[in-house]
Amino acid sequence: MNKSRRLGLLMIISGATLWGISGPIIQWLFQQTTITSLDFLIIRLLLAGILILAVLSIRKQxxxxxxxxxxxxxxxxxxxxxxxxxxxxxxxxxVRISNAVTATLFQFLGPVLITIYVAIQYKKLPTFIQMLSIIIALSGIFFLITNGSIENIILTKVAIIFGLLTAIGFTFYTLQPASLIKKWGSPLIVGWGMLLAGIALLLCNRQFSFLALAKTFTFETSTMLFLAIFSGTLSFVLYIGSLKYLSAMETSLLSSIEPLVAVIVSITWLNESFGGFQLIGGALIVVAVIALSLPEKELGTVARE
Structure with a gap:
């Protein structure tokens, strides 16, 4: 194993762990404060974007x-x-509508969409293993949403919609910036991406007031907000940066620790409880992603090109 590959493996494992932790922290903030999704995102994106670009500037980039x-x-x-x-x-x-684990598992459907996209782009029908993995992943989503009973759906329609949008977003930010990262590096792309996204969101939400929001925070909640921003930002940098050394399929495989970390933290810290079929559904999604990533070395090579 060469040095670059070891670095890529370290980056994706660290990034996946941090992302798995950040979800429960954000859920805790929603439970303990009046912060909204838009408020949190504006703070995270603007501060993280400015910080990353400032560090790059200091390093003479x-x-x-x-x-x-x-x-x-x-x-x-x-x-x-x-x-x-x-x-x-x-x-x-x-996360706000349901919980951190559900959000993480929906995000984890991204590799399924990546497989479908690559197959369509290169006009290559999915293999038997890929088709089976997609069916397994869809079965996992069914159990996650229904907990085994179609008459007693656990998640609301809004949660399902945002969960699917999470998977689509994951797919886009995994594949789209590959050429940008190769030329400019992940820190620069992530830094500008966060700053531009934060500015766009701020322009759409002019009622936002950092000072008014700060008055509602205690030392404890402020500390957790910082941890949520730091862990989420660093996980993005590490995840996207790993694509420079690993294929999209490989990063999908190694990021399978995200839902595991989220489940452990949610159960031990937030005292969350999950139905048996929901846990089975989560396991099926993870198994499907691993199955998609392991045997298809050819698709991994394609994803690098």
Whole structure:
């Protein structure tokens, strides 16, 4: 195993762990404060974007060079609005409406969509293993939503919609910025993506007031807000950065620890309880992603190109 691959593995495992932790922290904030999804996102995206770009500037990296190339900044804006903002908003709304574990599992459906996208793009029918994995993943979603009873659906329609949007957003921000990252590096792309997404969200929510929100926070809730921002931001940098060294399929496989971390933290810290069939559904989704990632080395090579 070469040094670059080891670095990629370390990045995706660390990023997946941090993302698995960040979900329960965000859920705790929703339970303990009056903060909304939009408020949280504005704070996270603006502060994280400014911090990342500031660090890059201090390290003498030219953070504005990308704006000299129209094709590049057009792709960057698409990533910021559709990928960064879309995925994060859908994920956080799913956390707010349901819980962190459900949001993480919906996000984990991304590899299924990636498999379908790659098959369509390269006009290659899914293999038997891929088709079986997709069926298993869909079965997992069924159990997650219904807990085994179609007459007693656990999740609301809104939660299901935002959960599916989370999966779509995950797929987009995994595939779309690959060429940008290869040329500019993940910190720059993530930094600008977060800052642009935060600015767009702020313009759409002019009632937001940081000072008014700060008055409602205690030391404990402020600390947890910082941890949520830090863990979520670093996980994005590490996850997207790992794509420089690993294929999209490989990152999907290794990120399977996300729901496991989220379940452990939610049960031990938030005292969440889950139905037996829901846990089975979550396990089926993880198994499906692993099955998709392991045997198809050819698709992994395609994803790198």
């Amino acid at each position: 030219s953070i504005f060079s990308i704006w000299k190339e129209p094709r590049q900044w057009i792709q960057l804006i698409l990533f910021a609005i559709i990928g960064m903002l879309g995925a994060q908003y859908a994920f956080i709304e799913t």
